[in-house]
Amino acid sequence: MEVSSAQVVQAIYETLYMVGVSLVFATLIGLSLGILLVVTRKGHILENQAVFSTLNPIINVLRSVPFIILLVAIIPFTRLIVGTSIGTTAAIVPLVIYTGPYIARLVENSLLEVNAGIIEAAEAMGATPVQIIFRFLIPETLGSLILSITTATIGLIGATAMAGAVGGGGIGDLAITYGYQRFSTITIVATVVILVIMVQSLQSFGNVLARRIRRK
Amino acid sequence: MGNGPSVLEASITTHSPIGIQNERNTSVVEFHDVHKLFTSKEKTTVALKGVTFTVNKGDIFGVIGFSGAGKSTLLRTVNLLERPTSGKVIVGGKDVTKLSVAELRNTKKDIGMIFQQFHLLETKTVFENVSMPLLLSQTPKKQIQDRVFELLSFVGLTEKAKHYPDQLSGGQKQRVGIARALATNPSILLCDEATSALDPETTASILQLLKRVNKEYNITILMITHEMNVIKEVCNRVAVMSQGEVIELGNVLDVFANPQTETARNFVKSVVPDNIPPGVFRILEANRGKSRIFKIQFIGEGSGQPMISQVAKRFKCDANVLFGNITELQGIPFGNLIVELQGSEPEISRAYQFMLQQNAIVKEIL
Incomplete structure (x- = not known):
C-alpha cells in the first residue's frame, strides 16, 4: 500500500509544526541558559558560582540522554504540561527539552568568542549587565548565533523522526511506518528527498542571514 | 651641577x-x-x-x-x-x-577610556560605536547625532561615519576609540x-x-x-x-x-641616548693625550651649541662635536653633546672653567 499525497502533505505539516513550535521555545530556553552559562562563570559580569555549577551539570545530563529515551522518560512531565502524552503536540515537550540545552551550549560557545576587551570597554562606559548582554554580547555574535540556531533546527528535524514513538506523526514517522515497515521504497525515497530539501533550504537561509548580519 | x-x-x-x-x-x-x-x-x-x-x-x-x-x-x-x-x-x-x-x-x-587594541564593536559602524555611551544613558536621538558628528569632526573621521572598524587603519580605529571615550563629555x-x-x-x-x-x-x-x-x-x-x-x-x-x-x-x-658610540671611542683612543673630552648636558635655550661656538671663539682651542643628541621636551631643547677640545692644556682648562659657569651640566669623561 502506497501513501497518498494527502498523507505526505499532512506529514510535512506535522513536521513543520513540531519543528516550528519547539524551535521557538527551545531558542528562548537555550538563549537564556546560554547567556546565564556565560555571565555567571568566574570573572564574568554576573559571576555566580552557585548558578553556574548547578546549571552546567544539568545541561550535560540532558544532553547525554538519547532522544528516544528522553521522549518516553518524561511522559508524566509532558502530560503535566500539555495534558496529553500522545500526539503531535505531546512530542513538542520532549523536543524542547532535548533541543534547549543543545542551543544553550551553542549560544555559550558563541558568546565566549566575544573579546574580553569589548566587555571591559562596556564596563568602562558604565553599562549595566543587561546592557552589556543586549548591546554588546548579542549584537557582536548575532551572525554566529543565527548559524548555531540553524544547526539546532536541523538537529530538531532529525529528532522529529522519532516523534512517531508517541504518535507525533511527521515525515520521519511516515518513512518508518510506510517506507520501512511496509517495504515501500518509493515512500523512503520521497521522504528522504523532502527532508534533504528542508535541511538544505534551511541551511542556505541561515547562511544568507548570518552573512548579511556579518556583512561580508 | x-x-x-x-x-x-x-x-x-x-x-x-x-x-x-x-x-x-x-x-x-x-x-x-x-x-x-x-x-x-x-x-x-x-x-x-x-x-x-x-x-x-x-x-x-x-x-x-x-x-x-x-x-x-x-x-x-x-x-x-x-x-x-x-x-x-x-x-x-x-x-x-x-x-x-x-x-x-x-x-x-x-571617565573616558581608550585601549591598546581599541575594543570597538566590529558589527557596528563608526557612528554607532561613538554613539554607544550615549545610547547607554538614554540620550535623545537628535542630541546623539549632533554630538557624534561633532566628535567625528574633532578626530577627523566625518567621512568614515558609515564605515565598519575592519575598514579602518589602526590609527583611525584609535581615533574612533577617542571619539567614543569623549562622547559623554x-x-x-x-x-x-x-x-x-x-x-x-x-x-x-x-x-x-x-x-x-x-x-x-x-x-x-x-x-x-x-x-x-x-x-x-x-x-x-x-x-x-x-x-x-x-x-x-x-x-x-x-x-x-x-x-x-x-x-x-x-x-x-x-629616548635621549648618552652612551658614547663605539666609533667615537675608537677616535678617542687614537687621540689619547692630545685632547680632552667633555659631556655637556643642557636644558633650555642659551646653552649647548651657542656655548660651544663661544668656547671656540674665546679660547685657543678647537671644539669638535663627536656625538650629540638633542630633543625637545615641552618645547624646551634637551640633550647631550660629547665634545672634544683640542689645544694647549692651559687653554683647555680655561675653556672647561668657562663651560662650568654656563647653564649646563658639564662632565669630563676622558
Missing part, C-alpha cells in the same frame, strides 16, 4: 604646555596607599604595593614601566575595573571604592597603552590628538605606556613604576634631566 636645578624650575613655570597655573593644584585623581593582590589557588601576586600620587587638573600624566610593573592594574583602579585590595582612589573628590553601584556607573560617565581620559599597537608615524598623530583633547576640551589625561617617547612627546608629569611601586615621580623635565633610579635612567636613555 652648577645652577642647573633653578633653570629647570624656571623653565617649567614659563613653558607649562597647557596653561594650568590657575588650577594646578586641583586634584582630579588621587591614589592613597593603593594595594592590589591577585589571589589564585597556587599563589598570591602583589600587583600594587602602596601607590600614592596625585593627578592634577589639566595634567597629561604618564605612568611608565615595563610589563608587569602594575601600571595597567593601577589605571584600572580609577574606574574600578580593578578594585584595590586596600587604599583609596579618589576621583573628583569621591573615593570610588566606596561608591554604590549606581553612583559608580555615573562616575564612569565622567568626561573630565578624565584614561589611556591604556593607546599607541603601543601603532607605527611611529601614527603614534605621533594620535599623541597630537591627545594633546588637543587636553587643551581644547580641558580633559585631564592619565596614560600608561612602556615607551618613554610617548612620555617625552605629550606628558607634563610622569611616574616611573617597577614591581608595583612608584619609584620615581615628578615633572617630566626633572625626571629626564636627573633620573634617580636605574630604571628611570634606562627609560631616559631610550
Whole structure:
C-alpha cells in the first residue's frame, strides 16, 4: 500500500509544526541558559558560582540522554504540561527539552568568542549587565548565533523522526511506518528527498542571514 | 651641577604646555596607599604595593614601566575595573571604592577610556560605536547625532561615519576609540597603552590628538605606556613604576634631566641616548693625550651649541662635536653633546672653567 499525497502533505505539516513550535521555545530556553552559562562563570559580569555549577551539570545530563529515551522518560512531565502524552503536540515537550540545552551550549560557545576587551570597554562606559548582554554580547555574535540556531533546527528535524514513538506523526514517522515497515521504497525515497530539501533550504537561509548580519 | 636645578624650575613655570597655573593644584585623581593582590589557588601576586600620587587638573600624566610593573592594574583602579585590595582612589573628590553601584556607573560617565587594541564593536559602524555611551544613558536621538558628528569632526573621521572598524587603519580605529571615550563629555581620559599597537608615524598623530583633547576640551589625561617617547612627546608629569611601586615621580623635565633610579635612567636613555658610540671611542683612543673630552648636558635655550661656538671663539682651542643628541621636551631643547677640545692644556682648562659657569651640566669623561 502506497501513501497518498494527502498523507505526505499532512506529514510535512506535522513536521513543520513540531519543528516550528519547539524551535521557538527551545531558542528562548537555550538563549537564556546560554547567556546565564556565560555571565555567571568566574570573572564574568554576573559571576555566580552557585548558578553556574548547578546549571552546567544539568545541561550535560540532558544532553547525554538519547532522544528516544528522553521522549518516553518524561511522559508524566509532558502530560503535566500539555495534558496529553500522545500526539503531535505531546512530542513538542520532549523536543524542547532535548533541543534547549543543545542551543544553550551553542549560544555559550558563541558568546565566549566575544573579546574580553569589548566587555571591559562596556564596563568602562558604565553599562549595566543587561546592557552589556543586549548591546554588546548579542549584537557582536548575532551572525554566529543565527548559524548555531540553524544547526539546532536541523538537529530538531532529525529528532522529529522519532516523534512517531508517541504518535507525533511527521515525515520521519511516515518513512518508518510506510517506507520501512511496509517495504515501500518509493515512500523512503520521497521522504528522504523532502527532508534533504528542508535541511538544505534551511541551511542556505541561515547562511544568507548570518552573512548579511556579518556583512561580508 | 652648577645652577642647573633653578633653570629647570624656571623653565617649567614659563613653558607649562597647557596653561594650568590657575588650577594646578586641583586634584582630579588621587591614589592613597593603593594595594592590589591577585589571589589564585597556587599563589598570591602583589600587583600594587602602596601607590600614592596625585593627578592634577589639566595634567597629561604618564605612568611608565615595563610589563608587569602594575601600571595597567593601577589605571584600572580609577574606574574600578580593578578594585584595590586596600587604599583609596579618589576621583573628583569621591573615593570610588566606596561608591554604590549606581553612583559608580555615573562616575564612569565622567571617565573616558581608550585601549591598546581599541575594543570597538566590529558589527557596528563608526557612528554607532561613538554613539554607544550615549545610547547607554538614554540620550535623545537628535542630541546623539549632533554630538557624534561633532566628535567625528574633532578626530577627523566625518567621512568614515558609515564605515565598519575592519575598514579602518589602526590609527583611525584609535581615533574612533577617542571619539567614543569623549562622547559623554568626561573630565578624565584614561589611556591604556593607546599607541603601543601603532607605527611611529601614527603614534605621533594620535599623541597630537591627545594633546588637543587636553587643551581644547580641558580633559585631564592619565596614560600608561612602556615607551618613554610617548612620555617625552605629550606628558607634563610622569611616574616611573617597577614591581608595583612608584619609584620615581615628578615633572617630566626633572625626571629626564636627573633620573634617580636605574630604571628611570634606562627609560631616559631610550629616548635621549648618552652612551658614547663605539666609533667615537675608537677616535678617542687614537687621540689619547692630545685632547680632552667633555659631556655637556643642557636644558633650555642659551646653552649647548651657542656655548660651544663661544668656547671656540674665546679660547685657543678647537671644539669638535663627536656625538650629540638633542630633543625637545615641552618645547624646551634637551640633550647631550660629547665634545672634544683640542689645544694647549692651559687653554683647555680655561675653556672647561668657562663651560662650568654656563647653564649646563658639564662632565669630563676622558
